[in-house]
Amino acid sequence: MTTDIGAAVSARGLTKRYGATTALHGLDLDIPRGSVFGMIGPNGAGKTTTMRLLLDIIRPTAGELSVLGRSPRDGGAALRRRIGYLPGELHLGTRVKGREFLAHYAEISGPVRKGAVDDLADRLGVDLGRPVRSLSKGNKQKIGLIQAFMHEPELLVLDEPTSGLDPLVQQEFHAMLHEARAAGQTVFLSSHVLSEVQQTAHEIAILKQGRIVERSTVAALRENAVRHVKVVVAEADAAAARAVLDALPGVQGVAATTNGAGTAALSATLDTHVDAFVKAVARLDLVDLTIEEPDLEEMVLAYYGTDVSAGADAEPAADEPEVVR
C-alpha cells in the first residue's frame, strides 16, 4: 500500500478508534496540491478527527497518511510550520492582547511577512489591541484565522472556518481562499453544510459515520442533482405533453393542473441531465417552461440520512456497505 507523495494530503485505509468507538473506518483520501477541498458531514462524522490526524495531535489506529510528502508522526515541528491550522474549538481565554498573542504564534510557526498580521486584521475587521478573551466568538474566530494564514503556509487545514462569522466577513474569507489557491497553497476545510464550501471548493467529500459516502466536484453534484421542472402548454395539448414527459427516462412524479385560463401545467422532478429533457419538450407548443435551480443542500442532507439527529456517534451496522465513488 502506498500513499501519493505528489498530493498535499494522501491517506490509505486511515482508521481511528477511540476505545469502542470507531471514528474513521479506513479512509482513502487524496487532496491535490493547489486545490481547495471541502469535507462536509454531520456532527460526529469524523471531520475533526481527520484534521487532528493530519496535524499529529492524535495518531491513527491503522492506515497510512502523508502530509506534504511526510508522515505527520515523523515530520515534527518542520512539517507543522508548513501547515496553518484553525481548530474547530478555539480556547482563547488569555488576557494577552491579540497582537502579542499572534506574535507568540509567529515565533512557533515561522517567518511572518512584515505587515501581514495587520493586513489580515484589517480585512477581517478585528481589533488586535484588545485582550483576546474579551473578544466575541466571531472576533476570536478571526484571530484563529489570522494565526492560520499569517505565515502563508503550503497547506491550510481549517475546521469549520466560517463558524461565527457574519456574511460580510465570510465573503472576505472566501476572497482569502481564492488568493491562497492562486498562490499555490492547498486548502482543506470542513463544514456541516455544503453552502459554506460550495463557493470555494473544487471538490467535496461527504463524510458520514467515519466513511466517505460521496466524493464529487460541486459542478458534477449540480449536474446530477434532482431539479423540479414545470411545463405549461395549451389545455388541448396536455395529453400530448404528458406522453412526452412519461416517456422520458429520469422524469418522475408527473402531475398536471389546469388553471382555468386554457392552459395546463405539468410539474415533475428530473434526475438526469437537462439536455434530453429540454430537447424533448422543445417539440411541444410551450406556453412556459421552468427548470428550478437544484437544491444541493437538500441532496447532501439526503446523504446524511435520517439517523443523524438520533445520534451520529452510534456505531454503524457491521454489514453496512462502504460506498466510495
Ligand SMILES: Nc1ncnc2c1ncn2[C@@H]1O[C@H](COP(=O)(O)OP(=O)(O)OP(=O)(O)O)[C@@H](O)[C@H]1O
Ligand atoms: N477524544 C475522544 N474520545 C472518544 N471519542 C471521540 C473523541 N473524539 C471524537 N470522538 C468520537 O469520534 C467520532 C467522530 O468525532 P469528530 O469530532 O471527529 O466528528 P466531527 O465530524 O468533527 O463532528 P462535529 O461536526 O460535531 O465537530 C464521534 O463519534 C465522536 O464522539
